Amino acid sequence: MTSESASTPGIDGDYEALISTTDVELLKRAWRNEKAAPEILHFESALIQRIRGQIQLMEETVEEFSGSGIDPLSVSLYQMDLDRTQYLLRSYLRIRLQKIEKYTFHISNNSEVQSRLSGQEKGFARRCNEDLERHLEESVLSKLPDNYRDILKQSLISEENDMVPEPHLDTFVVCKSRRFLGPFQLDGSDELLEMKPDDLCIIHYKSIRERVQEGEIDLV
């Protein structure tokens, strides 16, 4: 359902380095990726630290301006810039919280996923897990026969954890390539896919999850 656009293949990662990217731009990208990805992604710790520093600086500046008779027009514009950045930051952190809440058992049983969380998020995940576990114990499990009281398994004869909600990695997402990507294999098939910069694609998430993490592909 597409026309081939006239963009030039072959321009590689260097292109990226040529155009300067602001931290807000990076945060917006992280926010969109986090919003669109079914699983929780790596916490952008350095970026978030920089952004919070810039927000704090801007808050001080706006405060200073307001008190010092700088024209109210500029002050209101600076405030708008500040509001936009704060919204992005809060929304980014909220989306992650929601994923932690939703997949709390999956996260607490998977050290690889835990390593994607910030220190504070890890603490929150631990408490989420304890609280929900306690709630399910009291409401359901304590009322069941002994062999059926496990929270992760249906019964004692289950060989693996068969009651843990996990993110659907089989989901399809919309993505945009940021550079030329030579033919790569799609998960679970023999098909190969090639992407040019700005190619827009609906794709099986599993096939591109590493590329999203590496910043080669953006989810939109």
Add this chain to the structure above:
Amino acid sequence: MYGRKAFQLVKELASGEKGQLTPYNSDLFDQVTAECSQHHLELQSLIRKIQEEGLDVQTTRNSEHYGSLIHHLSLVRNKRCLMAYVYNRAEIIRSLIWKVGPVLPQEIQERLSHTEEEYFKRHSAALQSYMSRLDLDLTVDMVPPKDPYIQVRVLDDIGVVLSDDKTTNFARHSMHFLKRTDAEQFISRGLMEELTD
């Protein structure tokens, strides 16, 4: 029929309006847990029977074996339904923290079970402690920001008003550019109207 009650419980959950809690159905819930205990008793007596006949429980495939299998599977299914009921309600309960804040209004609280109330309190506390360690309130800025200033027309003579250490004369029909938060008190009293272009 086995599993019918558990099915009703889950159906109640699924037919509720999205994001809304139906009253916690402890009656039906307890009936399902009672059914689970019953399954377990029957299961045990069937297994005892196999053992009494001197047969190996692991390998025997007689009618007692298949009977016990049905009780086991029914029990597992009931467990899943009970868990789904509480788990999905817990999801809605968590979303309430964002929608109505840390104190639940009476009419919502009435729909929760006792342990659900406890869960709500504990989870609110967990969230609070995360936000205070983060030193950032995440309950604000829930939607993308709009221009904090709006253009208003004064509908009635308000006179001179002092705000943000400057005075403005809000004469009738004059137009001003004000902070949305400052203008709202006048708009709600019918003294100003917002101009949309």
Add this chain to the structure above:
Amino acid sequence: MAGQSDPHQSLFSAEEVEFIAEDETVEIIPNLRMDALNFICGDFGPFFPQIATQVPLWLAVALKKRGKCTIRPPQWMSVEKLTQVLEAERDSQRMFEQLPFHYVEISRLLFDHARDDIPDVYMARSLIEDIRDVRFHKVETNLETLTERAFALKINNLSAMEVNIVRPFVGRALQAFYKHDSLELIPDQERVSDRRPQVANNATRRHLRR
């Protein structure tokens, strides 16, 4: 809460799509003298009367609302260009003419806040609506041809709004093809969003598989 990932809802709300579009650059002609603005999102200005400069759309609209500038509508918003695009869209079954990814949101913001800066504003507006309709009809027709398993589907030149509308449907359709084609039974993963007992779910699925 924000970022609810409900398959029946759009991933991005209308407000969020607009928020993203507000970062697109437009040209303004200020009518005041103002120092450069050193924002977190970048540096803009300094501003001099009658000297054109590039700013993000949200800033352009804010200045316009305060009577401090006129906005120069982008080239693709001219009646001439839009007429060409509309004709091309009508002539071809499959091609989507290249308009900016956020053409719907950008044009709406400008129609709402900078009407007096757009030549032939009524004509331009109705052309954009026609283009939207024609394109959307084509999107629908093309979706009907989607009948088999695919791991990836290129949708170049679809706009942000169009992506947002087709995403839930196409995503779920491809996911369904994928599931019914795969050899293994899909593990219990839908419990969270589906609120249905899994056993029933698996049973139906088994029927549908070849």
